[in-house]
Amino acid sequence: MQIKTIDPRALKENPDRMRQTKSSPQADALMLATIKAVGIVQPPIVAPEADGGNGYIIDAGHRRVRLAIAAGLGEIEILVVDAANDNGAMRSMVENSVREALNPVDQWRGIERLVALGWTEEAIAVALALPVRQIRKLRLLANVLPAMLEQMALGDMPSEQQLRIIAAAGEVEQKEVWKAHKPKKGDTAAWWSIANALTKKRMYAKDASFGDDLREAYGIEWVEDLFAPADQDSRYTTNVEGFLGAQHEWMTSNLPKRGAIVEVNSWGQPELPKKASQVYGKPSKSDDTGLYLNRDGKVQTVYYRMPEAAKPKGDSANGAESAINDDTGSTPKARPDVTQKGQDMIGDFRTDALHDALGRALIEDDMLMALLVLAFAGQNVRVDSGAGGNLYGGARFGRHAARLFTEDGKLSFDMDTVRGAARAALIDVLSCRRGMSNSGVVSRVAGQAIGADSYLPNMGMEDFLASLSRRALETVAKDAGVEPRARVRETRSALVTHFEGDTNLVHPSALFAPEPTEVLALLKHLDHEATPQDEGETDDGTDGGIVASDGHGEVDVSDMVEADEGPGTLDDHETAYGIAAE
Numbered sequence: 001m002q003i004k005t006i007d008p009r010a011l012k013e014n015p016d017r018m019r020q021t022k023s024s025p026q027a028d029a030l031m032l033a034t035i036k037a038v039g040i041v042q043p044p045i046v047a048p049e050a051d052g053g054n055g056y057i058i059d060a061g062h063r064r065v066r067l068a069i070a071a072g073l074g075e076i077e078i079l080v081v082d083a084a085n086d087n088g089a090m091r092s093m094v095e096n097s098v099r100e101a102l103n104p105v106d107q108w109r110g111i112e113r114l115v116a117l118g119w120t121e122e123a124i125a126v127a128l129a130l131p132v133r134q135i136r137k138l139r140l141l142a143n144v145l146p147a148m149l150e151q152m153a154l155g156d157m158p159s160e161q162q163l164r165i166i167a168a169a170g171e172v173e174q175k176e177v178w179k180a181h182k183p184k185k186g187d188t189a190a191w192w193s194i195a196n197a198l199t200k201k202r203m204y205a206k207d208a209s210f211g212d213d214l215r216e217a218y219g220i221e222w223v224e225d226l227f228a229p230a231d232q233d234s235r236y237t238t239n240v241e242g243f244l245g246a247q248h249e250w251m252t253s254n255l256p257k258r259g260a261i262v263e264v265n266s267w268g269q270p271e272l273p274k275k276a277s278q279v280y281g282k283p284s285k286s287d288d289t290g291l292y293l294n295r296d297g298k299v300q301t302v303y304y305r306m307p308e309a310a311k312p313k314g315d316s317a318n319g320a321e322s323a324i325n326d327d328t329g330s331t332p333k334a335r336p337d338v339t340q341k342g343q344d345m346i347g348d349f350r351t352d353a354l355h356d357a358l359g360r361a362l363i364e365d366d367m368l369m370a371l372l373v374l375a376f377a378g379q380n381v382r383v384d385s386g387a388g389g390n391l392y393g394g395a396r397f398g399r400h401a402a403r404l405f406t407e408d409g410k411l412s413f414d415m416d417t418v419r420g421a422a423r424a425a426l427i428d429v430l431s432c433r434r435g436m437s438n439s440g441v442v443s444r445v446a447g448q449a450i451g452a453d454s455y456l457p458n459m460g461m462e463d464f465l466a467s468l469s470r471r472a473l474e475t476v477a478k479d480a481g482v483e484p485r486a487r488v489r490e491t492r493s494a495l496v497t498h499f500e501g502d503t504n505l506v507h508p509s510a511l512f513a514p515e516p517t518e519v520l521a522l523l524k525h526l527d528h529e530a531t532p533q534d535e536g537e538t539d540d541g542t543d544g545g546i547v548a549s550d551g552h553g554e555v556d557v558s559d560m561v562e563a564d565e566g567p568g569t570l571d572d573h574e575t576a577y578g579i580a581a582e
Contacts, residue, residue, distance in 0.1 A: 158191035203243035205235035207298040218242035262290035281348035342467025350432035353455035375429035378439030447512030460499025
């Protein structure tokens with residue numbers, strides 16, 4: 001290695017130089033001014049000609065030599081080194097990479113040159129301090145049409161996403177698209193249009209539910225997307241038909257009990273059976289399960305509930321109500337703040353939260369007893385009683401009572417068993433779902449009493465927000481600090497994004513606290529609780545008192561109950577139930 005002084009015009013360019021992309025005029029002007037002011041600070045690196053000539057070949061510094069000639073310098077210093085076995089390929093690449101980041105096209109050309117000289121991808125990665133994945137990614141440029149590479153070499157580079165799409169396309173497709181989108185001389189290419197024209201639908205392995213057996217049966221080959229993040233499974237296939245066929249066969253073979261494959265509409269949403277209602281809370285054992293494929297080909301699950309058998313026609317109450325509505329001839333009402341679908345969702349949300357609270361919240365024993373009284377006053381409760389009457393149902397409560405008995409049929413339990421049985425019975429009884437199972441106001445009172453509001457889920461999702469009126473939606477946005485948009489859809493989208501984090505939405509209409517009028521309507525039943533049997537003898541000659549057993553014989557506990565002062569003492573009833581009079 002030695003330093004010499006030589007006329008820069010006598011140096012010969014290396015035809016295999018690393019940086020072939022032209023530098024910008026601004027960068028050349030800056031270097032030219034520097035050379036005129038202080039000369040060349042770092043001498044270019046040259047090597048003797050390998051074919052026996054007496055000249056020198058430039059290894060690194062083509063731009064410095066060119067601008068030194070432009071500056072009119074008669075002589076410059078050069079650093080003469082021995083010629084490398086690879087004609088200086090790796091040395092040139094390293095020197096250029098350190099000095100300024102190479103254009104991806106120049107990097108790819110350099111890597112291909114090194115590979116042709118016997119370098120492995122791993123060795124190139126170590127020498128350039130680059131990941132092997134990056135080396136393989138750059139080698140994908142070998143799949144890019146040469147005409148496109150020439151455009152990229154001019155500094156007109158597509159984005160990484162666009163480059164990935166172009167490299168994945170075939171040469172024939174690239175030729176056709178480039179012919180239609182080739183830019184005029186001096187213009188930049190519309191890479192987004194080119195990539196869009198070459199885009200193929202991809203199905204990713206991470207979304208596949210099927211295994212290797214179905215993959216082979218449907219001829220699916222996974223291709224690794226080297227442009228994707230390294231920590232993700234980026235394998236994909238463009239065999240869309242085969243992928244969807246394998247997914248459908250997997251769903252058919254793995255249908256759950258009470259499950260079915262449902263179709264999707266043009267928006268990618270599941271098409272439920274006629275009259276079915278989607279379950280947005282926790283599904284029960286009696287609910288049906290639907291499997292479907294979303295737009296990405298991923299298996300999705302939806303739960304739905306079929307309606308119960310319709311009541312017989314001729315219901316006098318419904319007929320009277322219908323007649324009243326027909327006679328009034330009232331005008332159509334404005335859209336409510338929450339639609340019927342929204343009310344169904346709220347009923348599911350409330351019931352799930354109520355059941356969670358009943359199963360896990362801290363409830364005192366006296367509260368449990370009070371809740372049992374409320375539960376059995378629910379409008380969805382039907383009990384088969386030995387005392388006769390038109391009461392039906394209740395067989396499901398037998399399993400809860402059985403927990404309180406020993407194997408020989410004797411009543412024996414501890415307080416923990418009682419608490420568990422009471423919670424389980426309450427879960428079976430209390431419900432806010434719309435339909436026959438709705439317990440009415442008593443379930444709302446029970447949920448408020450045990451703090452079930454804190455168990456309500458986040459309602460800031462697309463399905464629920466779509467059930468709100470514009471006015472209600474803008475109220476939610478205002479309370480959440482989100483600026484309402486001009487369109488309802490945009491406001492809804494902004495709210496969904498807002499509530500995706502740690503912030504939850506619980507719509508005020510979903511809270512358990514009932515209207516005071518509803519509670520007072522329930523308390524009116526206290527005024528009519530006295531019956532003829534309460535005031536006189538029963539059919540069997542007894543005095544109609546309340547009878548219980550203390551383990552030694554029957555005890556009439558009526559004497560232990562303080563008599564009411566009269567049917568008009570509503571304040572006493574309100575105090576007894578812990579409800580303040582309005």
